[in-house]
Amino acid sequence: MEFKNSDNGTILIEDTLCSCPVKYRCKHTAALLIAYHHNPNDTRDQQELIQYFSKQTKNNLIETLLSLGERDLKIFEHLFKIKDGKVRKKRKKAKYIRF
Numbered sequence: 001m002e003f004k005n006s007d008n009g010t011i012l013i014e015d016t017l018c019s020c021p022v023k024y025r026c027k028h029t030a031a032l033l034i035a036y037h038h039n040p041n042d043t044r045d046q047q048e049l050i051q052y053f054s055k056q057t058k059n060n061l062i063e064t065l066l067s068l069g070e071r072d073l074k075i076f077e078h079l080f081k082i083k084d085g086k087v088r089k090k091r092k093k094a095k096y097i098r099f
């Protein structure tokens, strides 16, 4: 989910994208917004992860990727697609919200 600060200080939703088959404006996005509405302090910025992982060694990053793949085989499939050059590497910067 991407956000933007409006001129009057409110937060605008710029774009949403979900990994479910619906992709846009799905029930997961709605659930995320409801969770944010009820507990906005429980949100975290993607920048936090970038800062953390940029300090990790290459071996730690490889271990992290492999352990994620062990948790979810779809991640392994995606990692192989990246390796085989079948995935666009450049991605849009997005804010990250945690439930």
Ligand SMILES: [Zn+2]
Pocket: 018, 019, 020, 021, 022, 023, 026, 027, 028, 029
């Ligand atoms: Zn969804």
